[in-house]
Amino acid sequence: DAKTTQPPSMDCAEGRAANLPCNHSTISGNEYVYWYRQIHSQGPQYIIHGLKNNETNEMASLIITEDRKSSTLILPHATLRDTAVYYCIVRVEGSSNTGKLIFGQGTTLQVKP
Amino acid sequence: ETGVTQSPTHLIKTRGQQVTLRCSSQSGHNTVSWYQQALGQGPQFIFQYYREEENGRGNFPPRFSGLQFPNYSSELNVNALELDDSALYLCASSFVQGADYGYTFGSGTRLTVV
Numbered sequence: 001d002a003k004t005t006q007p008p009s010m011d012c013a014e015g016r017a018a019n020l021p022c023n024h025s026t027i028s029g030n031e032y033v034y035w036y037r038q039i040h041s042q043g044p045q046y047i048i049h050g051l052k053n054n055e056t057n058e059m060a061s062l063i064i065t066e067d068r069k070s071s072t073l074i075l076p077h078a079t080l081r082d083t084a085v086y087y088c089i090v091r092v093e094g095s096s097n098t099g100k101l102i103f104g105q106g107t108t109l110q111v112k113p
Numbered sequence: 114e115t116g117v118t119q120s121p122t123h124l125i126k127t128r129g130q131q132v133t134l135r136c137s138s139q140s141g142h143n144t145v146s147w148y149q150q151a152l153g154q155g156p157q158f159i160f161q162y163y164r165e166e167e168n169g170r171g172n173f174p175p176r177f178s179g180l181q182f183p184n185y186s187s188e189l190n191v192n193a194l195e196l197d198d199s200a201l202y203l204c205a206s207s208f209v210q211g212a213d214y215g216y217t218f219g220s221g222t223r224l225t226v227v
Contacts, residue, residue: 030212041201043117043218044156051213087155098169099209100146101216103155 003027003090004104011110012082018075020107022088025069032091033064034101035073037084044087047073078111085109117206117219125225131192134222136204138185142217145187147179148203150221156203162187163209191224199226 005023012018024033032051036044048055048062050071055062061074075082085106091099118137126132138145144163148156158171162181176192185206191198201223205216 032213034216036218041150041221041223043119043203043220044205046215046217049215094169098161098163100158100161100169100171101148101156101205103148103157106155 003031003092003102004088006086006088006104006107008105009108009110011112012075012078014080014111014113015077018073018078018082018109018111020073020075020086020088020109021070022072022104023070024088024090027068027090028092029068030093032099033062033068033071034089034091035060035062035086036089037082037086038106039084045084047086049091078109080111080113083109083111117204117217119202119204119219119222121222122220123223123225125227126194128194128196128226130194131190132194132224134189134191134202134204134224136187136189136206136219138187138204138206139217142185142206142208144207144209145181145185146205146207146216147187147189148205149173150201150203152200156201159189194226196226199224 034049035047064071087106146161147159150156161169165181180188201221203221204219207216
């Protein structure tokens with residue numbers, strides 16, 4: 001029951017912005033979008049999340065389209081340490097307090113010198 | 114913040130055996146969930162505990178069970194291990210109050226079933 005679609009891989013030049021797209025066309029109105037990244041099968045690292053509005057923090061920006069069917073994660077100045085698998089995730093709500101994260105296949109971002 | 118810690122980091126078991134994996138949630142978090150990540154795949158939701166009660170479960174058989182303790186530590190138990198249970202098992206904790214919250218993941222336990 002994957003709810004997100006991402007390109008399997010992307011390249012980015014060091015120092016440039018990395019723009020990672022995600023489609024979530026079946027998302028429901030109360031379902032949040034999360035982005036995590038994973039390096040060498042370590043635990044996923046939180047990047048950012050949002051519901052409707054664009055969000056920005058010290059790591060990245062999240063741009064969500066008005067219809068909420070897609071979003072883009074922006075890493076403003078990619079470094080070699082940003083090389084990782086990036087997951088776009090939808091949190092699906094169940095009964096009270098049963099939100100579960102539905103991961104897709106992820107995008108492998110390779111930052112090159 | 115103490116983060117989320119999992120133990121052990123690596124484990125090898127024989128098919129048919131039972132295994133217990135442990136997770137210590139981030140301080141103050143009231144919810145813990147477990148995920149299974151097969152090699153090359155995204156993590157899949159196993160189940161979630163909120164205030165010591167299981168309140169959500171993914172498509173996993175009953176031989177996957179868990180516990181959450183008053184100090185918000187948690188266990189994942191798997192009985193009758195199968196070769197396909199070989200995976201990275203991830204624990205994630207969160208403080209659920211309202212709809213807007215994040216998850217902190219541990220580094221995982223790598224289980225190999227032979």
